[in-house]
Amino acid sequence: LVNNAGFNECGLFTDTDMEQEMKMIDLHIRFVTQLTKRILPMMKKNNYGRVVNVGSTGSFIPSPSDAVYSATKAYIMSFSNALYGEFKRTGIKITSLCPGATETEFAAKANIQDTLLFKYAVMKPDSVVEIAYPKLMKGKRLVIPGIYNKLLIFFSKILPVGVTNSLTITMMK
Template sequence: MNKTALITGASSGIGLELCKIFARNNYNLVMVSQNIERLEKAKSIVLKENSKIKVINIVKNLSEPLSSEEIFNYTEKNSIQIDILVNNAGIQVYGNFHEVNVDDSLNMMYLNMFSLTKLTSLYVKGMVERGYGKILNLGSTGSFQPCPLNSVYCASKAFVLYFSEGIKEELKGTGVTVTTLCPGATKTSFAKRANIENIKLFRGKLLNASDVAEKGYRALMNNKSIVVTGIYNKIMTEAVRFIPRNVVTKLGMNMMKK
């Protein structure tokens, strides 16, 4: 019997690429996104990878407070056992903190942190009871340092990394593993939606979403704790531990400028 993976932010980018990989490996899928048209298109793409799997679409905006419970209740009501949870959905708010709309920042915090925590809480209990489960949380290279013009986003991704590392240790011996995927600038529609296409960070060579997803999938299957994609990104995330904090923020400001 095929195992089932639930993937949020499944209609495009890294989320869609992860869905395709899971499909090729004979996992049934629960695909979650807030855009019904993109989600239906994504479903058809995934089924081209493997027409024998079951794919269920759930249209939800995870920045809405009750959305996580509604997703969980749907899978419970329909006896859909979630063996793998991928918390991929996320947004970004770019600009000086004192100039951006604080409600946009709070909305981002809810999506990037609170809904991720809630979904993990709802599904991890069943995983522990069954003695098997895998959780993949999407962090960022921004999880490792503060970054001006991206301050709340990076803070939210630092939460994802630390939360994931903490519960991974708590879950040792239960059969449930937790992996954090930390990509850098990646070629997706994410930058366009966040209005950051023209910043220096996105002007260099970008990683392909398919490559990032493949590295994340392999790390998840190998029970790795953290995976940073790209050699340059790996060097930078290690280097920031030894660079003075005031220098780190200056470097961050330089990379985030348009």
């Protein structure tokens, strides 16, 4: 099962469309949860399966001007980590894939294609898959493709929130 549907309603929280954010919450949280809930019993019956839930580097970074998106992606990572723990000693493997900027229609649809975030270190989808697939098959809990994304997440854990907030706002301009 690959839970990879998603979109973004980007902008300052008071300026974004609440209806779109509710749809995003439904897609990123409710539907991922429901689909996983329906598929995992079949995998459990066979004691075999793979689930990859696509999060984001935003799963780690509360992002001003992207608050709801990052929060939904944090849910996906937390949900995946919990399921990984539940199924760790079985034939079912749960992986959270957290790519950064990737060359898809995502940025254009969110109108963020011209931001700094999508100007540097943008990965090709094939590269993300080439990195993620073998790790998924081995049952790795978390996959962060690309050195830039790994560094981004590493520094987000050690820098104060005020600094990461400022950097995020800059990257989304």
